[in-house]
Amino acid sequence: MQNLEALKNLLYRLADDFLIMGHRDSEWIGLGPILEEDIAFASMAQDKVGYSLSFYTLLHELGEADPDTIAFKREAIHFKCAQFVEMPIQDYAFSLIRHFFFDYAADTRIQALKNSSYDKLRDLANKISRELKYHCMHAKTMVTQIAKGNEDGNSRLQEAVNTAFPMALSLFEPTEFCEELAQAGICPTEASLQKEWLQRITPLLIEASLSLPQVPEPNPYYGGRKGYHTDYLDELIQEMTAVIRLEPEAVW
Amino acid sequence: MVNEIISKTTLLDYLQEVKDPEIPTISVVDLGIIEDVKIEAGNKVCIEMIPTFSGCPAIRFMQLEIINCLKKHGFTEVEVKVAYEKPWSSERITERGRKQLLEFGLSPPPRIKGEIEEKDLEQAICPKCLSQNTVIKNPFGPTLCRAIHYCYNCHETFEQFKPL
Numbered sequence: 350m351q352n353l354e355a356l357k358n359l360l361y362r363l364a365d366d367f368l369i370m371g372h373r374d375s376e377w378i379g380l381g382p383i384l385e386e387d388i389a390f391a392s393m394a395q396d397k398v399g400y401s402l403s404f405y406t407l408l409h410e411l412g413e414a415d416p417d418t419i420a421f422k423r424e425a426i427h428f429k430c431a432q433f434v435e436m437p438i439q440d441y442a443f444s445l446i447r448h449f450f451f452d453y454a455a456d457t458r459i460q461a462l463k464n465s466s467y468d469k470l471r472d473l474a475n476k477i478s479r480e481l482k483y484h485c486m487h488a489k490t491m492v493t494q495i496a497k498g499n500e501d502g503n504s505r506l507q508e509a510v511n512t513a514f515p516m517a518l519s520l521f522e523p524t525e526f527c528e529e530l531a532q533a534g535i536c537p538t539e540a541s542l543q544k545e546w547l548q549r550i551t552p553l554l555i556e557a558s559l560s561l562p563q564v565p566e567p568n569p570y571y572g573g574r575k576g577y578h579t580d581y582l583d584e585l586i587q588e589m590t591a592v593i594r595l596e597p598e599a600v601w
Numbered sequence: 602m603v604n605e606i607i608s609k610t611t612l613l614d615y616l617q618e619v620k621d622p623e624i625p626t627i628s629v630v631d632l633g634i635i636e637d638v639k640i641e642a643g644n645k646v647c648i649e650m651i652p653t654f655s656g657c658p659a660i661r662f663m664q665l666e667i668i669n670c671l672k673k674h675g676f677t678e679v680e681v682k683v684a685y686e687k688p689w690s691s692e693r694i695t696e697r698g699r700k701q702l703l704e705f706g707l708s709p710p711p712r713i714k715g716e717i718e719e720k721d722l723e724q725a726i727c728p729k730c731l732s733q734n735t736v737i738k739n740p741f742g743p744t745l746c747r748a749i750h751y752c753y754n755c756h757e758t759f760e761q762f763k764p765l
Contacts (some may be wrong), residue, residue: 385739385749392741403685415742472686479688479717479765480654483740483748600711 350411356467356524357411358429359536361573362578364404365430365456366520368420369582370451371397372589386491393448393484401585403473410469421593425576425583427529431519435582445495445532446509450517450550456481457546460535466534489553496557503558510554511562518543519570529586609638615674619666622659623744626701629663633693636684644646645678646671651687653765654745691764703728708750708761717764719756725761727752735759 350356381387405416413419434451438444459481463473493530495502521543530536554561572578593599603756616635629635629650648667652660664681671679691710694702699709708725711725723737725748732754739749740763747760 385741388743389739389741390632392745395656395658395745396654397656403655406685469686472688476686476688477655479690482717482719483722483763487740488720 352535353411354530355529355533356470356535357408357413357499358524358526359530360404360408360411360470361429362431362524364401364408365421365428366434366451366455367397367404368401369428369430369585370434370583371395371401373434373436373444374448376438376445377551387440389487390444390448393452393487399452400477401484403477407469407473414481417593420456421590423586425578427576427584428573428582428586429576430573430578430582432582433516433519433571435514435573435579435585436516437581440505442505442509443513445488445491446506446513447517448484449492450513451520452481452488453550454517454520454542454546456485457549458542461537461542461545464534465536470535474532476550490548493557506557507559511558514561515564515568516523516570518564519573520551520566521546522568522574524574607640609640612638612640612671615670616648616667619663619670621631622662622666623746624702624705624707626705627694627698628701630669631695631696631698631701633695634663634689636687643678644676646676646680648679648681650681651684652689653689655685657745672739689765691762694762697740707762708759709745710762710764713764722748725759727751727755728759729757730754 358549371394374390374397377387377390378394379387381390401420405419408419409415433447436447456478459474459478462470463478465471465474488588492506497503523538525540527538531538531541551561609755613630613635616630619629621627621629626673632653634650634653635648636651637647639647641647648662648671650667660683664683667681668679692713694709704708706728708728711724713719713721722740725732725735725737726733727750728736730752732752734753735750736753737748738751738758742760746763746765748763749758750761751758
């Protein structure tokens with residue numbers, strides 16, 4: 350099969366982003382500022398872990414280890430997720446803004462993959478894109494309502510945007526496979542996806558009276574796609590695998 | 602036991618016994634998650650199912666329930682494949698299924714042709730009074746496939762099976 354290495358790299362990026370973001374979302378269970386948000390983050394976590402399973406299953410079909418092994422038995426250095434998703438949940442403002450940035454970015458990528466030349470990826474994108482609408486809708490509604498609600502809400506969200514935006518750009522960190530994937534029609538380049546994402550979120554942020562900050566060059570949050578992660582990822586993996594490490598061969 | 606030729610229809614009738622564990626009034630058939638049924642030589646049968654939402658935790662359970670059900674009806678070998686890549690749509694729920702959702706107290710998803718738009722997610726009929734004077738409160742509910750709405754007529758919240 351042509352472009353196999355590049356394709357696997359893309360699938361790992363997709364799956365790892367969804368798995369780690371899903372795990373972070375699940376950390377809001379029992380802590381949400383209101384019950385509905387607790388439930389929303391729990392549901393989105395469940396969806397995202399589900400997407401990661403679909404992508405890991407595809408990787409397994411391409412010769413990689415089985416999904417549970419890939420998800421739970423790798424060290425941080427082998428993960429291809431962006432550093433953005435591994436950051437701790439911090440306060441609700443940060444988590445909400447991260448959810449807004451992440452889900453619009455995921456949706457932009459998944460929409461593009463609906464035209465992928467790799468048919469299995471195209472099929473999966475078709476399925477996932479239907480569900481991601483709910484994530485984007487939720488993010489947009491909450492961000493708009495809170496940012497337009499009062500000054501306190503707006504300033505807290507603006508602060509979160511200032512912190513999260515440079516990190517969010519790590520979702521589009523270029524990789525050595527970018528051009529190859531674009532030329533093969535598998536996935537557009539990271540640069541073009543980032544541009545499209547910005548075109549989608551900018552009017553929504555303006556509507557919510559929020560603005561995007563300047564980002565230092567080179568982006569200090571790049572590296573995740575190459576396996577360079579923050580210590581937060583290792584901590585997360587330790588927690589995520591606490592049960593499986595107790596009894597690795599247990600059957601559920 | 603299965604000496605006579607079992608038709609696909611009979612098999613689907615058997616599968617009526619397998620219900621969605623989270624909505625016990627509706628069967629896997631009426632939910633539209635049975636994509637294909639193949640009866641092979643001997644007592645072997647292959648079922649292909651597609652999950653409603655990708656992250657649905659009930660998939661594995663329903664898979665086992667289907668196997669148990671068909672074994673009870675005499676099939677010795679039952680294979681249930683889950684096609685994660687195939688999109689499920691709420692349009693696949695049968696008319697009977699929609700009634701069963703309503704019986705359970707869930708608002709059935711609105712009928713939507715083609716691509717779902719954001720405004721489609723907002724509409725729901727109240728399962729108690731059938732009023733359309735309702736508003737979406739949260740696109741996420743107690744399970745992945747449910748959203749929370751509010752009925753201005755009853756002044757009560759209700760759950761809807763989400764359009765997808």
